Amino acid sequence: MNPLRLPRLVVTGLSGGAGKTINSLGLTRAWVEDGRTVAPFKKGPDYIDAMWLGLAARRPASNIDPFFMSDDTMRAVLHDRALGCDVAVIEGNRGLFDGMDVEGSCSTASVARALEAPVLLSLDCTKMTRTAAAVVAGVANFEQGVRIGGVILNRTAGERHRAILRSAIEQYTDVPVLGALPKISPDPIPERHMGLVSNREYAGQEDILANLARIMRENTDLDRIWSMACSAPTPTLPVPALWPAPAPEPDVIIGYVRDDALWFYYEENLEALRRAGARLVKLSLVDDAPWPTIHGLYLGGGFPETLAARLSANTAGRERVRALADAGLPLYAECGGFMYLGKSVTFEGKDHPMAGVLDIRTVFEPRPQGLGYSEAVVDRENPFHPLGARLVGHEFHYSRCVADGAEQPTTVLDVVRGTGTIAGRDGIVRDNVFAGYMHIHALGAPWWAPHFVAAARRFRDEGA
Known part of the structure; x- marks a missing residue:
């Protein structure tokens, strides 16, 4: 180029x-x-x-x-x-x-x-x-x-x-x-x-x-x-193409929540999903409007705590997300989206029930619990990141994660830098759900979008 x-x-x-x-x-x-x-x-x-x-x-x-x-x-x-x-x-x-x-x-x-x-x-x-x-x-x-x-x-x-x-x-x-x-x-x-x-x-x-x-x-x-x-010079080095291959015709539908509660998305993450073969549809969790058929769901970060009462009051929305997860829908959640998948969010001393997909709850503290660059190694199988991959990202959250089940949740990331969710680990996995505090950038994890779309295809074709 x-x-x-x-x-x-x-x-x-x-x-x-x-x-x-x-x-x-x-x-x-x-x-x-x-x-x-x-x-x-x-x-x-x-x-x-x-x-x-x-x-x-x-x-x-x-x-x-x-x-x-x-x-x-x-x-x-x-x-x-x-x-x-x-x-x-x-x-x-x-x-x-x-x-x-x-x-x-x-x-x-x-x-x-x-x-x-x-x-x-x-x-x-x-x-x-x-x-x-x-x-x-x-x-x-x-x-x-x-x-x-x-x-x-x-x-x-x-x-x-x-x-x-x-x-x-x-x-x-x-x-x-x-x-x-x-x-x-x-x-x-x-x-x-x-x-x-x-x-x-x-x-x-x-x-x-x-x-x-x-x-x-x-x-x-x-x-x-x-x-x-x-006065900036013409670049002295060749500039590679950002997306060297043309985008294919989309053959799966991935929903992503972009509303007043969850809206932290890198544009390149969304573009990477499109380039991997997904048609993206924008969804909301703060109202109970019907959703179209989807083959995957992406929950970005945001401020679910400031709208916790509305998210909790949308019982139909919480039940819908839980039912999709139970059905095996590929679901990827980062930070605020991860918090929504837990049993509750505690903010300013009040508990707000959430989707209940994961046996965890999150509690807000007055000081940051995770801040800055993060790095982890994938040490267990999961639908989104290959075994052995080095994952780079970042954390920025005031909430902490607390296990709320008979057993500790299954995690697939060994945190090398950062806080993670529980006991120095991140990436809680349940069936086709992956959720944690780490935000990633698709250009730093080029396998993520193709893996996500492949999981969506399997769900479309097999129902799980």
């Missing part, structure tokens, strides 16, 4: 909370309002920031991360999803150089280097003046192959503060100051226990994004930022 000439930039900061999300959303929406087609990307395992980026760009965002993908695969995702677009905006996570170890593996910087993308640095300037120049100089010279194309000064206190910051950075570094934002209060996108509040919990998202675009127009030089994005 020939590399494309694609304007692109990475928006990042020195740490979480530095303002990069406001900058990336505002910049993306401002360019969309100018008539440009923006391809949005989020670095790292994240669903909420990616959803907001997709809303800002008015097209779905994709996640890219070195823990799940090789450099070639990241380049393939970028060029596949940005095909026909004017520019790609890649929002980083945490600090620019923060990774899994002291070498910074899997950092935002490693993504910028792999994609040969200039970096737009978001700098929180609270109670800082000349020191900002030292910080920018240090960042610009810290790691070879990472080019800081410009800096936006966030949370500035006034014109005098901005003038000193700008003069110091321009005098002591070669990094241009491309904008200076005032303190924004209240925060236009409040945070909750799992990061930003999702658009599904916060009304008026279009007004929020329009306001962020206005802030960027009034406080940054959009033309110079555009020139920075256009």
